[in-house]
Amino acid sequence: MKIFDTLSVTEKELDTTSKVRIYLCGVTVYDDSHIGHARTIIVFDILRRFLESKGIKVEFIQNFTDVDDKIINRARTENVSSDKISSKYIENYFEGFDSLNVKRADRYPKATEHIDDMVSLIKGLVEKDFAYISRNGVYFSVSKFHEYGKLSKKKTDELISGARVEVDDTKKDPLDFALWKFADDEPRWESPWGGGRPGWHIECSAMSLKYLGSDFEIHGGGRDLIFPHHENEIAQSESYSGKNFAKIWMHVGMVTIHGEKMSKSLGNTKSVDFVLKKWGPNIIRLFCLSGHYSKPIDYSEDALKEIITKWRQVENCYYELILSGDEAAIAEDTKFIEDAIKETKKEFDEALSSDFNTPLATSAFFKLVKATNQIAASERLVSSISKMVLPALDQMLDILGLEVSQITLKEKNEINELISQRNLLRSQKNFQDADIIRKKISDMGVVLIDHKKKTLWMKQEKIGAEN
């Protein structure tokens, strides 16, 4: 498959000959995660599922930044240890992302558990003269890494003239960034240069090199990490190892709201907890796929509501399939659906293989849903056809990480019993009592659709926004 690489500014063929190693910059755990984080993580979740569906082995690492000024500040205001803050939000993270049906990464390394790795990396950089010790800490000397700026396409002289570079006269050069910051307060670790804390960028270098080695296949994150975070990671890692850091840099666009970037500092975020309550995992996942991953997507009620409609079509399709009868299929239907499946699978696969084009892939997916619903509408959806559609549909649902609400055998029997009662009443034109039964069924989260010959039912996901 091809993926657009931010560094070379071209689409690059992903090397899948052995395993695909992916490092994704995760979250800093000082507050609830929001839908912006969710988008990036869901994109990578589906990328990973897609690769695995092709039998490719994936090693997926996503870090937690659990040492950071924001965590420390929050700990101070709440008068607890920063450890307490970070573990609270790590817990919050897993609660949210498990509910979003995001597969767990192979590892979630934490910065605080890799201090030794960072120290030895810094040591190497000091020895090679890429870093120096100043009054406030150990700094990376940007001028020593001649390719600095290659990822973000920034020129160092322009960066220096930029007004927003911090002024710190303990640094040799304003562009230099901290690898280790001296500190007397907690959290604090010993180092050969003095006690303190690691800088932000060094943790990802240390942990990715440790678990994935040099020149791994994909390094990812949100677009806003390109500069300075990823730029600095490249500088550190390549200076240290002398080798290429990552083969492909894959960056996910921002989630905006009213056209503006969603971020903590602007105070316009929608937390994962909030959106899960309001829209649920399937709608959110579909929303995150609704635009190409590299572009921004705008969070709006209208867009999300539109996705509910689509999701209801999927539920309808799914229940038509699993409740189909045993009559013989009409030959032309078999042919029609055979073609639809073939076409859809091809389009779906090609779309994802071509720089992970999820809007195209989902539109292919919905074509199969529609084709199935067409046959169902004319009451010709029989089990022989379902047996063809279901595996294809399930596979795509699985890659997209979508899950239709399931029903237990007990519920199923109960519902079938109620439906036959209701149909008896209907045939007697006792619609009042029939509607009482329908109400009873709908209280179980099940919706009925009367066809000519039979009554279709489906369990619908409860979606907060609809109540």
Place this chain on the structure above:
RNA sequence: GGUGAGGUGGCAGAGCGGCUAUGCGUUCGCCUGCAGAGCGAAUCUAUAGGGGUUCGAAUCCCUUCCUCACCUCCA
């Protein structure tokens, strides 16, 4: 100011030299006792403005205007 990404029908969103997706919406039907988040049909020929290149451009080049992101922490 610099750098990057964009501006496509009422809306969302693909396409990236010829075949002008797809979905939502809207309208009208079908089905139904009603209902439907189901089905059908219609609607919508769009590509920011101005120049080029070409037999042919939404797609390539130039230019103007506009939007967003990054240049500080950020997914």
